[in-house]
Amino acid sequence: MSVLKLRFAFLNHCVKLKSVSKTSTHFFTSRPLSSSCVNLGPLSPEVVPPPHKIQRPRRALLYVPGHDERKINKLQTLDVDCVALDCEDGVSLDKKEDARNTIHKLYEETASTFHGELCVRVNSPSSGFCESDIENIFSMSTLPPTVIVPKINSIQDITWMMNEKSRTILGRPTKRLFNVIFMTESSKGLINLQKIIEAGISACSPRFSCCHIAGIIFGSDDFCANLGIMRSKDASELIYARQKIVATCKAFGLQAIDMVYIDFKDNDGLEKQSLEGARMGFTGKQVIHPNQIPIVQKSFTPSDELLKWAEDLTEAFENSTEKSKLNFHTQGAFTFRGQMIDLPTVLQAKNIKLFSDFIKKT
Ligand SMILES: CC(=O)SCCNC(=O)CCNC(=O)[C@H](O)C(C)(C)COP(=O)(O)OP(=O)(O)OC[C@H]1O[C@@H](n2cnc3c(N)ncnc32)[C@H](O)[C@@H]1OP(=O)(O)O
Numbered sequence: 001m002s003v004l005k006l007r008f009a010f011l012n013h014c015v016k017l018k019s020v021s022k023t024s025t026h027f028f029t030s031r032p033l034s035s036s037c038v039n040l041g042p043l044s045p046e047v048v049p050p051p052h053k054i055q056r057p058r059r060a061l062l063y064v065p066g067h068d069e070r071k072i073n074k075l076q077t078l079d080v081d082c083v084a085l086d087c088e089d090g091v092s093l094d095k096k097e098d099a100r101n102t103i104h105k106l107y108e109e110t111a112s113t114f115h116g117e118l119c120v121r122v123n124s125p126s127s128g129f130c131e132s133d134i135e136n137i138f139s140m141s142t143l144p145p146t147v148i149v150p151k152i153n154s155i156q157d158i159t160w161m162m163n164e165k166s167r168t169i170l171g172r173p174t175k176r177l178f179n180v181i182f183m184t185e186s187s188k189g190l191i192n193l194q195k196i197i198e199a200g201i202s203a204c205s206p207r208f209s210c211c212h213i214a215g216i217i218f219g220s221d222d223f224c225a226n227l228g229i230m231r232s233k234d235a236s237e238l239i240y241a242r243q244k245i246v247a248t249c250k251a252f253g254l255q256a257i258d259m260v261y262i263d264f265k266d267n268d269g270l271e272k273q274s275l276e277g278a279r280m281g282f283t284g285k286q287v288i289h290p291n292q293i294p295i296v297q298k299s300f301t302p303s304d305e306l307l308k309w310a311e312d313l314t315e316a317f318e319n320s321t322e323k324s325k326l327n328f329h330t331q332g333a334f335t336f337r338g339q340m341i342d343l344p345t346v347l348q349a350k351n352i353k354l355f356s357d358f359i360k361k362t
């Protein structure tokens, strides 16, 4: 064997050893999955995402059919983070034009008196109605802060929306940040989600620097129809889609807004599903009826007990670092209320405190 070959064989052997030791180190030091979910004792284990990229809370997002003046008038009495004035599925075909005109009028006359965020959900890019929605609604003198675009299945859908037909919106001179939230509602939309987000972000920048992709909504009803499945009470058939949406959103610092609960008289079921969504990492949930708002907003707000736990833990951590003269990054494990706490749990506690402060401020 030549010297060169010997050298190569030796290097190869080292690389193999290194990768084996890397794998085994990872294997032995990584924790079981369940330990990343903190046991908070009697408290509900809401885990709130880092709020640093979230511009505003959208804990409940209420749909209001755009043509329905009675429901629109009701908005002044409701305390809701976010409203979607709907041009899409809440509005029948013969009412589409009514919806556009009613929304137009609302923005021109009274929108500024509503304290939550007043968004518009347009029809999907492939529906044949989206262009008219954009032309009508976005010729208003006040632009909506956020437009919700349903049934985004591909990069083509998002680029069509952002680059081609939406010049009317995005070409308008505006200094205010303009948000786009789009909806994942099909198997294609789900498997293409990362690429769609990347295409959306790149279409926003740098040409339309006032535009911002703010979040993704899971359109679970259309998703079920697309998959040919029926939604069950516990929505177990949607676990994968929900988790994939959350994980993908977090990778891009976007809000993830959970599915609609259509049984609007079943408050217990709604609360259960809302808390489940909050635990998964969603930051809010779509609602269809005013009665759903307080239940959902509470579920997506860290509870008083959870907040107290987070504050006490942070204080204990700070005392502990002070005592041991270590800093935030070098402090190891310590005990708090009978539990092992290390940096990830401290970070979760800080997230909870930040998110709670953020909600109180807005
Ligand atoms: C899968 C998806 O795409 S979801 C999005 C599309 N779907 C929608 O937009 C549906 C929105 N929701 C609704 O249209 C209605 O809530 C319905 C049809 C489900 C039930 O409506 P109603 O039978 O009127 O409900 P109910 O009688 O309990 O309403 C109580 C009050 O709340 C008002 N209200 C009901 N829903 C809404 C709403 N979404 N927004 C504002 N006000 C509402 C009603 O006008 C009524 O107030 P009023 O009597 O003072 O006028």
Ligand SMILES: O=CC(=O)O
Binding pocket: 089, 150, 185, 218, 219, 220, 221, 222, 223, 260
């Ligand atoms: O648009 C919402 C849905 O669930 O579909």
Ligand SMILES: [Mg+2]
Binding pocket: 089, 150, 185, 219, 221, 222
């Ligand atoms: Mg839908």
